[in-house]
Amino acid sequence: MSAATEPARQPASPPDAAAALAWVDAHRACFGWSTRAWARPWRDFVQAHHGLHVGEALELGAGPRSSLAPLLLGLAERVECSVYDGADLPAVQALNAGLLDAGARARLRYSQHDLRALEGRWDLIAMKSVLGGVFRVHESGLADVHAALARLIERNLKPGGLLVTLDNGRTALAPLLARRGARRNGWRLFGRADLPQADAHYGFGVLGMGSAATRWGVVGARIDDGLYGVDVLLTPLARQHAVHLNVYCRAP
Numbered sequence: 001m002s003a004a005t006e007p008a009r010q011p012a013s014p015p016d017a018a019a020a021l022a023w024v025d026a027h028r029a030c031f032g033w034s035t036r037a038w039a040r041p042w043r044d045f046v047q048a049h050h051g052l053h054v055g056e057a058l059e060l061g062a063g064p065r066s067s068l069a070p071l072l073l074g075l076a077e078r079v080e081c082s083v084y085d086g087a088d089l090p091a092v093q094a095l096n097a098g099l100l101d102a103g104a105r106a107r108l109r110y111s112q113h114d115l116r117a118l119e120g121r122w123d124l125i126a127m128k129s130v131l132g133g134v135f136r137v138h139e140s141g142l143a144d145v146h147a148a149l150a151r152l153i154e155r156n157l158k159p160g161g162l163l164v165t166l167d168n169g170r171t172a173l174a175p176l177l178a179r180r181g182a183r184r185n186g187w188r189l190f191g192r193a194d195l196p197q198a199d200a201h202y203g204f205g206v207l208g209m210g211s212a213a214t215r216w217g218v219v220g221a222r223i224d225d226g227l228y229g230v231d232v233l234l235t236p237l238a239r240q241h242a243v244h245l246n247v248y249c250r251a252p
């Protein structure tokens with residue numbers, strides 16, 4: 001088992017900064033592909049929100065290849081991992097089971113939710129690569145994205161709660177990829193200013209727009225690692241990043 005997939009133990013009390021980051025590193029594999037690039041802004045978020053430990057967290061839009069639920073277990077006592085399409089549930093459950101020990105699995109439950117009609121309140125809600133597909137460019141506008149986020153913050157966060165969104169950014173290279181993969185179907189890539197003003201923003205990467213690993217296996221993973229190394233250097237120089245992590249806080 002690699003360091004990235006080896007389950008870490010959940011501490012009984014709120015984790016200190018080092019333990020919180022160790023949890024992220026131990027569960028990085030849950031990002032599925034380009035894991036270093038996705039984990040970087042998540043790590044920055046965890047580091048900046050040092051000591052964050054809430055009661056109830058929800059993941060929206062978990063998928064068969066990537067679910068944030070293992071990461072959320074490092075920040076919350078109980079985690080609800082939801083899918084939109086019930087057919088995805090067995091694969092998501094199997095994916096997470098492979099990354100978690102029995103104690104962590106006992107704090108995780110599964111459900112099905114549509115983010116546009118979500119009922120209930122949580123301390124922390126997170127979603128990755130969901131907004132771009134729900135609000136495709138030919139079907140919706142940015143106002144719809146903003147309204148959906150405002151609804152989640154007002155109706156689905158407890159006072160003082162956090163909404164964390166991870167999305168693919170629109171870098172200068174985006175036009176080159178416009179006809180590839182999901183982007184063929186109107187997938188929305190976000191410029192930093194497209195999303196509502198966040199309470200905290202962490203951006204990363206310029207080159208890491210896709211995943212060579214999913215096409216070319218081990219060789220592709222090496223390419224992804226190489227691109228990650230270049231992206232570490234390019235990130236401070238770039239105005240638009242390949243990954244945006246935004247944090248929205250509901251007033252206490």
Ligand SMILES: C[S@@+](CC[C@H](N)C(=O)[O-])C[C@H]1O[C@@H](n2cnc3c(N)ncnc32)[C@H](O)[C@@H]1O
Nearest residue numbers: 061062063066084085114115128129130133134
């Ligand atoms: C590109 S996949 C991302 C899956 C996973 N989060 C990941 O990062 O791999 C988009 C996900 O959004 C989910 N989704 C689509 N419409 C949704 C909605 N209205 N509410 C919540 N999730 C939705 C899909 O079922 C799918 O799992």
